[in-house]
Amino acid sequence: MSTIYDVARRAGVSPKTVSRVLNSDGPVGEKTREAVEAAMRELGYVRSNAARMMRAQKSGIIGLITGAISTKNQPSTQQGLPDLYIVQGIQRALESSGMTVMIADTAGRNDRVPHLIDTFLSHRVEGLIYVAEYHQEVKLPRLPDDTPIVLANCFDARRTPAVVPDDRRLQRDLVRRLIVAGHRRIAYLSLRPDMAAGRLRPLGYRNALEEAGLTPDPALLQHVDFDQPEIGPQLLWDTIDRMLHLDQPPTVLCCGNDQMAMMVYGILRSMGRRMPDEISVAGFDNYRAIAETLYPPLTTVDLPYNAIGARAGERLMQLISGVGRDDHSPVLVAGPVHWRGSVTELRPENVISFKTLREEKQ
Amino acid sequence: MSTIYDVARRAGVSPKTVSRVLNSDGPVGEKTREAVEAAMRELGYVRSNAARMMRAQKSGIIGLITGAISTKNQPSTQQGLPDLYIVQGIQRALESSGMTVMIADTAGRNDRVPHLIDTFLSHRVEGLIYVAEYHQEVKLPRLPDDTPIVLANCFDARRTPAVVPDDRRLQRDLVRRLIVAGHRRIAYLSLRPDMAAGRLRPLGYRNALEEAGLTPDPALLQHVDFDQPEIGPQLLWDTIDRMLHLDQPPTVLCCGNDQMAMMVYGILRSMGRRMPDEISVAGFDNYRAIAETLYPPLTTVDLPYNAIGARAGERLMQLISGVGRDDHSPVLVAGPVHWRGSVTELRPENVISFKTLREEKQ
DNA sequence: CCAAATTATGACACCGATGTCATGACACCG
DNA sequence: CGGTGTCATGACATCGGTGTCATAATTTGG
Numbered sequence: 001m002s003t004i005y006d007v008a009r010r011a012g013v014s015p016k017t018v019s020r021v022l023n024s025d026g027p028v029g030e031k032t033r034e035a036v037e038a039a040m041r042e043l044g045y046v047r048s049n050a051a052r053m054m055r056a057q058k059s060g061i062i063g064l065i066t067g068a069i070s071t072k073n074q075p076s077t078q079q080g081l082p083d084l085y086i087v088q089g090i091q092r093a094l095e096s097s098g099m100t101v102m103i104a105d106t107a108g109r110n111d112r113v114p115h116l117i118d119t120f121l122s123h124r125v126e127g128l129i130y131v132a133e134y135h136q137e138v139k140l141p142r143l144p145d146d147t148p149i150v151l152a153n154c155f156d157a158r159r160t161p162a163v164v165p166d167d168r169r170l171q172r173d174l175v176r177r178l179i180v181a182g183h184r185r186i187a188y189l190s191l192r193p194d195m196a197a198g199r200l201r202p203l204g205y206r207n208a209l210e211e212a213g214l215t216p217d218p219a220l221l222q223h224v225d226f227d228q229p230e231i232g233p234q235l236l237w238d239t240i241d242r243m244l245h246l247d248q249p250p251t252v253l254c255c256g257n258d259q260m261a262m263m264v265y266g267i268l269r270s271m272g273r274r275m276p277d278e279i280s281v282a283g284f285d286n287y288r289a290i291a292e293t294l295y296p297p298l299t300t301v302d303l304p305y306n307a308i309g310a311r312a313g314e315r316l317m318q319l320i321s322g323v324g325r326d327d328h329s330p331v332l333v334a335g336p337v338h339w340r341g342s343v344t345e346l347r348p349e350n351v352i353s354f355k356t357l358r359e360e361k362q
Numbered sequence: 363m364s365t366i367y368d369v370a371r372r373a374g375v376s377p378k379t380v381s382r383v384l385n386s387d388g389p390v391g392e393k394t395r396e397a398v399e400a401a402m403r404e405l406g407y408v409r410s411n412a413a414r415m416m417r418a419q420k421s422g423i424i425g426l427i428t429g430a431i432s433t434k435n436q437p438s439t440q441q442g443l444p445d446l447y448i449v450q451g452i453q454r455a456l457e458s459s460g461m462t463v464m465i466a467d468t469a470g471r472n473d474r475v476p477h478l479i480d481t482f483l484s485h486r487v488e489g490l491i492y493v494a495e496y497h498q499e500v501k502l503p504r505l506p507d508d509t510p511i512v513l514a515n516c517f518d519a520r521r522t523p524a525v526v527p528d529d530r531r532l533q534r535d536l537v538r539r540l541i542v543a544g545h546r547r548i549a550y551l552s553l554r555p556d557m558a559a560g561r562l563r564p565l566g567y568r569n570a571l572e573e574a575g576l577t578p579d580p581a582l583l584q585h586v587d588f589d590q591p592e593i594g595p596q597l598l599w600d601t602i603d604r605m606l607h608l609d610q611p612p613t614v615l616c617c618g619n620d621q622m623a624m625m626v627y628g629i630l631r632s633m634g635r636r637m638p639d640e641i642s643v644a645g646f647d648n649y650r651a652i653a654e655t656l657y658p659p660l661t662t663v664d665l666p667y668n669a670i671g672a673r674a675g676e677r678l679m680q681l682i683s684g685v686g687r688d689d690h691s692p693v694l695v696a697g698p699v700h701w702r703g704s705v706t707e708l709r710p711e712n713v714i715s716f717k718t719l720r721e722e723k724q
Numbered sequence: 725c726c727a728a729a730t731t732a733t734g735a736c737a738c739c740g741a742t743g744t745c746a747t748g749a750c751a752c753c754g
Numbered sequence: 755c756g757g758t759g760t761c762a763t764g765a766c767a768t769c770g771g772t773g774t775c776a777t778a779a780t781t782t783g784g
Binding site: 001032046047048049050051053054059061064083084087088091092095100101102103104105107112118119122124134144145179227233259262263265266267270275287290295296306308 | 363370406408409410411412413415416421423426445449450453454457462463464465467469477480481483484485486505506548589595621624625627628629632649651655656657658676
């Protein structure tokens with residue numbers, strides 16, 4: 001591959017002049033510039049980042065660590081593929097700043113993280129982003145120097161800058177909307193409480209009920225470890241069966257995520273229940289491959305992984321430029337409710353007008 | 363960040379000696395080595411790849427271009443997220459060779475590809491991999507120099523080294539298995555024929571039937587553009603309705619992919635058909651979030667995106683080391699049939715034993 | 725015990741781009 | 755017309771490792 005020296009020789013100028021043309025640095029004569037540009041074209045010259053990085057002491061590289069990429073085909077895979085969307089969002093956000101993204105995955109082994117960080121540091125990355133596959137607390141080794149790092153879809157005890165989904169608010173918004181549609185008996189099938197989503201979403205559900213003056217009924221709230229290999233569907237079946245046989249059965253089943261909702265679809269239909277007339281179903285995530293393809297399409301709330309990535313990228317760029325280095329508050333990201341065919345709007349006379357709620361939503 | 367000069371000064375040796383310790387190059391005295399290692403630890407030294415790359419003229423970087431990462435939230439999103447799995451496979455394959463992966467996405471705009479390639483070249487990547495979101499033909503700008511490139515999940519007219527799924531064989535294997543299970547009236551709901559999968563999979567379906575001495579019935583083969591926004595589900599409904607009212611209706615519906623199968627589940631149940639007793643359903647892809655969570659779990663065939671990535675990575679490493687530079691034959695990748703609850707095994711007396719088929723499958 | 729081989733270490737150049745400073749050629753102004 | 759600015763360009767050093775060669779110290783062998 002050719003260098004500025006090759007270009008300089010061919011154009012009959014000094015290397016420094018070529019450099020000036022490349023960077024529009026100092027003044028360069030019209031004829032000289034043309035000669036240099038011609039030489040560059042003819043040689044197919046591409047400037048070496050390594051050399052330029054050495055002088056500039058800037059790499060223009062951001063390191064991305066994602067455990068997600070590799071834990072996906074583990075036994076218990078319950079989530080969608082949020083990380084891809086997050087990575088996409090990061091790329092979008094970093095694109096304008098001219099950064100190049102270097103990516104590495106832990107291959108499902110957290111003990112490899114220090115090694116990956118070392119590799120990134122040897123490339124002198126200007127910042128790091130750690131992407132988790134689902135909202136959770138993580139523990140990262142302390143970075144040896146002052147390279148900024150942002151956590152996406154996770155947080156840690158050291159209060160490292162983080163961007164996470166606002167699970168509580170998202171669930172609250174969805175349940176609010178269900179209430180606006182006239183539903184009063186709203187069941188909630190929650191994810192395992194050892195995941196952040198399994199704690200925060202039920203909280204949002206409760207908030208929405210209380211706001212509306214409804215008393216949460218313990219009989220309508222149940223944790224279901226639905227993605228357990230064998231017993232998951234059975235657990236779900238039993239729970240739904242029990243709820244539907246209550247004196248006052250729910251009119252809508254709010255599911256911990258879209259995948260659970262998909263399974264609920266199959267179960268309800270096997271039970272001979274018609275959707276959404278007899279019983280409505282709502283999801284969480286707006287996992288589009290599922291929500292839009294299910295029949296009927298699934299009402300759910302958008303967990304905007306793209307935006308999480310974008311926010312993380314922006315936050316990192318700020319940190320790199322020295323802004324908000326001591327701001328430790330996490331960035332919460334929310335998205336809109338997607339109202340589709342899986343939930344009935346109950347008869348108007350049952351629907352109370354949540355004026356304040358609606359206004360707030362705007 | 364500290365340099366070997368800092369380390370050398372601290373350890374009271376020359377920079378070259380530090381370099382020797384780093385690379386286990388020449389002989390180094392025991393005491394000297396320890397002093398150097400101590401100094402490195404104390405300073406938190408991390409070697410600069412930029413500098414070393416300059417001398418070595420090797421970057422240790424592989425460039426990854428994926429259009430997929432960004433076209434996902436386009437209107438017509440029908441596939442899963444194969445690219446993530448492909449990327450994962452690539453990383454796995456490259457990990458052992460100590461390569462670092464740099465990733466860039468086209469943000470859905472193919473006109474950005476040349477720019478991305480330039481960026482990669484400026485980093486002096488040792489190879490490139492282009493990952494497509496679904497099996498298709500692509501057209502890439504010619505690379506200006508001899509940097510090797512491999513196409514993953516796509517191919518081009520220049521016969522650039524490529525790794526693609528063996529759609530025909532996968533579909534044939536699945537249909538074979540259906541035949542072994544006793545099915546004779548096998549319907550095929552195909553994807554749009556403008557996608558490679560929409561042409562190759564029906565071909566495999568046909569192959570399997572003919573092998574078994576069954577005559578393909580045109581009434582049982584239908585292209586369905588199921589992921590069209592509004593009319594998709596309707597088209598699918600009509601097609602299924604028509605097929606189920608044939609004189610000899612199908613016993614199993616073979617779907618172009620798992621997502622279509624998911625929609626078919628909903629439709630069949632709305633029609634009041636019980637699965638799998640009355641009618642069986644099979645998918646394609648083994649999109650696990652869907653196939654394993656559907657109720658009943660979906661029989662499908664594994665399109666091993668992971669393996670595609672891994673093969674692509676391996677192929678690239680070969681090319682880099684100069685092996686098989688003029689081998690233009692594409693690598694075909696297949697995976698196993700996953701037999702789950704969505705397809706009935708018909709009564710034994712109906713089941714002919716496909717001895718040869720079974721043996722071949724092993 | 726001395727020559728030859730081996731071990732341990734350092735001086736120096738180089739990879740390719742760019743920052744600093746110098747130099748020569750003009751143009752402009754009083 | 756001489757001094758001062760601006761323009762256009764180049765010489766040279768530098769970034770941080772590593773290859774080459776030289777040199778000093780030590781061991782080995784005859």
